[in-house]
Amino acid sequence: MTTRRMILALAVAAPLLLIVAVAIAFLAADPLRSLTGAAPPVEQVTVERQVLDGDGIGLLVRVGGTEPVRIAQVQVDGAYWTFVQEPSGELGNLSSAWLRIPYPWVLGETHHIALITRTGLAFEHTIDVAVATPDTNSLGVLGMVGLFVGVVPVALGMLFYPALQVGGTRAFSFSLALTIGLLGFLLVDTLQEALELAADAAPGLHGVALVWLVAALAFVLLLAVGRRKGGEVSGLALATSIALGIGLHNLGEGLAIGSAFATGAAALGTFLVLGFTLHNVTEGIGIVAPLVQEPPRWPVFIGLAALAGLPAVAGIWLGSYAFSPHWAALALAVGAGAILQVIVEVSGLLMRRSATQGTPWASASAVLGVILGVTVMYGTALLVQA
Numbered sequence: 001m002t003t004r005r006m007i008l009a010l011a012v013a014a015p016l017l018l019i020v021a022v023a024i025a026f027l028a029a030d031p032l033r034s035l036t037g038a039a040p041p042v043e044q045v046t047v048e049r050q051v052l053d054g055d056g057i058g059l060l061v062r063v064g065g066t067e068p069v070r071i072a073q074v075q076v077d078g079a080y081w082t083f084v085q086e087p088s089g090e091l092g093n094l095s096s097a098w099l100r101i102p103y104p105w106v107l108g109e110t111h112h113i114a115l116i117t118r119t120g121l122a123f124e125h126t127i128d129v130a131v132a133t134p135d136t137n138s139l140g141v142l143g144m145v146g147l148f149v150g151v152v153p154v155a156l157g158m159l160f161y162p163a164l165q166v167g168g169t170r171a172f173s174f175s176l177a178l179t180i181g182l183l184g185f186l187l188v189d190t191l192q193e194a195l196e197l198a199a200d201a202a203p204g205l206h207g208v209a210l211v212w213l214v215a216a217l218a219f220v221l222l223l224a225v226g227r228r229k230g231g232e233v234s235g236l237a238l239a240t241s242i243a244l245g246i247g248l249h250n251l252g253e254g255l256a257i258g259s260a261f262a263t264g265a266a267a268l269g270t271f272l273v274l275g276f277t278l279h280n281v282t283e284g285i286g287i288v289a290p291l292v293q294e295p296p297r298w299p300v301f302i303g304l305a306a307l308a309g310l311p312a313v314a315g316i317w318l319g320s321y322a323f324s325p326h327w328a329a330l331a332l333a334v335g336a337g338a339i340l341q342v343i344v345e346v347s348g349l350l351m352r353r354s355a356t357q358g359t360p361w362a363s364a365s366a367v368l369g370v371i372l373g374v375t376v377m378y379g380t381a382l383l384v385q386a
Helices: 003-029 136-149 151-158 161-166 168-200 207-226 235-263 271-291 298-321 325-357 364-385
Strands: 043-053 056-065 071-076 079-081 084-086 096-101 111-117 122-127
Touching: 043 111, 043 122, 056 111, 071 096, 136 151, 136 235, 136 271, 136 298, 151 271, 151 298, 161 168, 161 271, 168 207, 168 235, 168 271, 168 325, 168 364, 207 235, 207 325, 235 271, 235 298, 235 325, 271 298, 271 325, 271 364
Parallel strands: none
Antiparallel strands: 043 056, 056 096, 071 079, 071 111, 084 096, 111 122
């Protein structure tokens, strides 16, 4: 090692060792002991997942707060019940455990559960509609739902491709603006869903901050990868980026549908699935818009439809069997970053096209396209809530 490298290593290592030494000294001295000695312990228990089967109720709980937690008693619908904790014992900060409660839950009924710690604090969880959690025998049915929600509507939206080609240059600019409107709504919708899920996660995971951080990192990373060759993204590369961004969004939709099946919400009707299906038809139009002037071979359309739609299948499976709010929030955050990257690239292509034609990029048709895109997505999103 050269002298210069040795000096650099010492210059980096010395401050780090000093920081560790100061932290150890602070913890050993505990100067805040006099201020916090009388404060009650802060406990936090979050239910991340529930499973209803023939053995009763299973709850995956995660602990937060400043103090370790021991679940002392479990109350279901006002009565105390026996339970088995796996792993047993006291739970440290951010650790998780399964609680198996042999309670004879009733199909379609609402059940209220209270988790009581050894300090007497009670954390409540409500099962709104009791239905059996899907098992591995349901994989085929859930997969078909995923195809119906993800791949089929995107493929139907792509059928507007010939109409976009016939429309000529003006239709091309309008379709790009329409895509920006569609993706703009998806960006807001994805971020909102991610933040809602982050709020349901254990507080110690700082889910909200992670959502913003992961979304920003995903945006920067995808933008750098897309422009690694130094040029602007257009044509098939841009269509692939749009399909990827929409695919990540559809992964989040699949998670929502899968968790709804697991909690009984989707059992109340088919509006959730139908709403998502109609909502996703417009996404296919956005994917094929950059290809109007560079017609690809037909297998490319199949690949793009699969890239955008198949993540919905994976999302439904994950949501039904292994749903956790913080992982779902992070998946949606990646999707939000990807969608923002696509919006930047499509906007750049629209402005370059306008400059080539000598027309303003904020033309009446472009503004109308953005407004129509947002309006259509908002209108179909209302069906999801119906």
